[in-house]
Amino acid sequence: MSLPRRSFLALTAAVGVTAACSNPTTPPPSTSPTPVPSASRAVGSPTPSSATPSETPSEPSATPTKLGEPKATELVTGLTSPWGLVPLRDGGFLVSERDTRRIKRIVGRQVAVVATVQDAEPNAEGGLLGLAATADARSVFAYFTSGRDNRIxxxxxxGNRLGQPEVxxxxxxxxxxxxxxxxxxxxxxxxYVSTGETGDRELAQDRDSLAGKILRITTDGDPAPGNPFDNEVFSYGHRNVQGLVFDPEGRLWASEFGDSTWDELNLIKAGGNYGWPQVEGRGGGSDLIDPLAVWSPSDASPSGLTYWKGSxxxxxxxxxxxxEVPLxxxxxxxxxxxxxxxxxxxRSxxxxxxxxxxxxxxxxxDGRTQPRDGDDRLLRITR
Structure with missing residues (x-):
């Protein structure tokens, strides 16, 4: 029996629980309003709610760097399989944890669980994944794997707690x-939402499938007006896009896992075919869009992506x-x-x-490597 397109999820909210955790270049359609830099799209938030830490975040510690290199400072340690990250205007953050199914709010040295998505079912690469928020701070979105599909x-x-979620x-x-x-x-x-092809390669080329795509939908979940195929699909031929960002000119960029040869950085065009599984990396021919940069998977396997100060x-x-990729x-x-x-x-x-x-x-x-003392971390990078 098919599921309703919109339904309410089981969710446990807990504000008082804390932990110190863990190659065409056409831009998207011109219907977009004047773009804003991604750095300005943090979620607004009033004064944080009270929380009593049950664990203590690490003291900020700077990593020695070479002259001119960026500097990293640890903000929080002890997170568990963190995945999504949304900065808040009050200087705090929302973080999703793939395997615990929790969304946590970090403000200063306090970490509070603001939601547990009970319908999320973690597996090898699924669970509670990405987060996003509207510019007006009224809505937060979570992407997660259920027992039968992926959902938003x-x-x-x-500004203090998340309401009951609606799929x-x-x-x-x-x-x-x-x-x-x-x-x-x-x-x-x-x-804008990235979906993987779930290991079924041919789904990436099926424009009627939501797998192996970048989707463009309204904040109510409907296909966006002007989408190229009269459904949710914005671009296709993707293996597993893991990063999305707009630059200040409104161009959409995506980082993508390759298979065994090339990972990719792509500039996304409405209706564009990015080649998987016919081609990995460059050289797909005139009907396919080549990546603008490629890496060996051993050097990349790129996940999160953002734009900052020209790169x-x-x-x-x-x-x-x-x-860092200068633009x-x-x-x-x-x-x-x-x-x-x-x-x-x-990750992000x-x-x-x-x-x-x-x-x-x-x-x-997340089970892919041996954790280090203090993993997982939230870091601040400055230059």
Whole structure:
């Protein structure tokens, strides 16, 4: 029996629980309003609610860096399989944990559980994944794997706690791997969502399937007006997009896991075919869109993606480094690696609400590697 498109989830809210945890370059359609830098799209939030820490975050500690290199400071340690990250205007953050199914709010040295998504069912690569928020701070979105599909839920947000969630889109194919899960609210106030092809390669080329795509939907979960195929699909031919960001000119960029040869950085065009599974990396021919940068999976396996001060930043999992890719319009410069093998696997990178630093989540407690003391971490990156 098919599920309703919108339904309410079981959720446990707990505000008083705390822990110190863990190659065409056409932009999206011109219907978008004037774009804003991603750094300005943090969620507004009033004074944080009270919380009594049950564990203590680490004292901030700076990592020695070479002259001119970025500097990392630990903000919080002890997170468990963190995945999504939303900066708040009060200087705090919302973080999702894939395996615990919790959404946590971090404000200063306090970490409070603000929701547990009971319908999320973690597996090898699924569970509670990405978070996104509207610019007006009224809604937060969570992407998660259920026992039968991937779904997007919407929560109201009052600055202190999340309301009861409503599923706005379900039926996204799921599997033990390649579930996508990254989301961003664009400058057009529409929700862009990455989905994986779940290991079934041919789904990426099926424009009637929601797998292996970047979706563009309204904040109510409906296909966005002007979508190229009269459904939720915005672009297709993707293996497993794990990072999405808009640059200040309104161009949409995506970081994508390759198979065994090339990981990709793509500039996304409405209706574009990005080639999987016909091609991995460049050289797909005139009907397919080539990536603008590629990496060996051992150097990248890129996850989160953001734009900051003239460059794109990619959080690398297997590559265990933060990649900086200078931008000149829609042209990319030579990528620069930072923090190689310093913090292990990196899952998410976002710009802090004030625009003066980057925020990075490590990802060493999800069973893919041996955790280090203090994993997983939330880091602040400054230059």
């Amino acid at each position: 839920a919407r929560f109201s947000w009052d 706005i889109l379900d039926g996204i194919p799921y599997g033990a791997r390649h579930n996508g899960g990254r989301m961003i609210v664009g400058p057009d106030n529409l929700l 794109l930043y990619l959080a690398a999992l297997r590559g265990e480094r933060l990649w 000149d319009g829609d042209e990319v410069g030579e990528p620069i690696a930072h923090f190689t093998e310093t913090y292990g696997r990196l 990178v976002e710009v802090a609400a004030d625009g003066e630093s980057l925020l990075v989540l490590t990802n060493n407690t």
